[in-house]
Amino acid sequence: MTISFFLVDAFTNRPFEGNPAGVCILPEAAPARWMQSVAREVGASETAFVVAPQGKQARLRWFTPTDEVDLCGHATLAAAHALRMHEADTNAPERVSVIFETASGLLTAQYTDAGIRLDFPADAPSPADPPAGLIDACTIPVPVWSGRSARDWLLHVPTPQDVEAAAPDMDALSQFDTRGVILTAESPSESDHDFVSRFFAPQVGVPEDPVTGSAHCALGPYWRDRLGRSDLTGYQASSRGGTVRIHLPEPPASSEARVHLFGACCTMVQGTWQAPPNATSPDAEARQSPSL
Structure with a gap:
């Protein structure tokens, strides 16, 4: 073969x-x-x-x-x-x-x-208080917003610098009942992207994923609701870095919401x-x- x-x-x-x-x-x-x-x-x-x-x-x-x-x-x-x-x-x-x-x-x-x-299914997060110890394990300030998608915790922190400075304790993160944790923040107005993120998934053998398409199935709906736009650009601020362009189409009646992710x-x-x-x-x- x-x-x-x-x-x-x-x-x-x-x-x-x-x-x-x-x-x-x-x-x-x-x-x-x-x-x-x-x-x-x-x-x-x-x-x-x-x-x-x-x-x-x-x-x-x-x-x-x-x-x-x-x-x-x-x-x-x-x-x-x-x-x-x-x-x-x-x-x-x-x-x-x-x-x-x-x-x-x-x-x-x-x-x-x-x-x-x-063309992926949307995974919009719902508001939820993070479990005890999660914020400390992520080494971040108190989030602006926290919630849970079907797969991950999403933590919106105050600034992009807070996302970039995070140094999570992977052993501690792996103890939480979640696929992974998404950290995100809004980008400044002069930036060429709308938000930044990082993604950590030690439970599935990936301490930090460089660019995570499935995480943007949650980030897209979240930032659409915050920014009021259906076309967005996200930058995943890992050591390698990567750009994901997002479009959120209006779902037909009785159909599940979808997310369109564009990439090279x-x-x-x-x-x-x-x-x-x-x-x-x-x-x-x-x-x-x-x-x-």
Whole structure:
């Protein structure tokens, strides 16, 4: 079985920035144990596995080095980018979109002049008091607002400097019952982005994620309500940094709210995975964890 492999920097148009993701293009489904071994070997926060599409749809799964997750934004962006490159190499007709069948339902990636557009379910946070010890574990001042999405705690702190200065205690954070913690603040008016954020998820083996698409499914609705705009730009202020452009469409009646995330990608490595799906380490059993 020949397996094309890509290492892609997502949510950036410059090498060595954004969020790196591995992508394997599979001719057929592979065992979860093998995929978990590959993700651990690659060592990126996520590795995506795409079963080569038949027509418009393709199956997609995501693995951190320790767990399978049910949603990952940057690895979906990387998967869409890598799939188009793979199909160009095989002289397939250039596609304008792909629908990924995932554990979070059908996710559409559309290729546009403004970059790849991902259509994800919104994950709007609701107000909630943070549990005892969470603010101290994040090393932040008292938040302006705190709340919980389906996946994460979201803490709005007073200034972007508070976001950048945070140095969370990862051991302490890993004890809280949450996928992760989002820190965010409004950007100054002269900035080219509307808000900044950082994201910490030690419970799923990712102490700090460089750029987190799924976190922007909560950040988009939150900042739309605060700023009164449906088109926003977020900057994730990790050491690598990355930009996520957001559009929040009005949902049709009786439909779930969606978030459109736009981003660019850089291909860093392209090659062929050598270890076949029957080459699996004995301790590589995949665990199911929340999305990233």
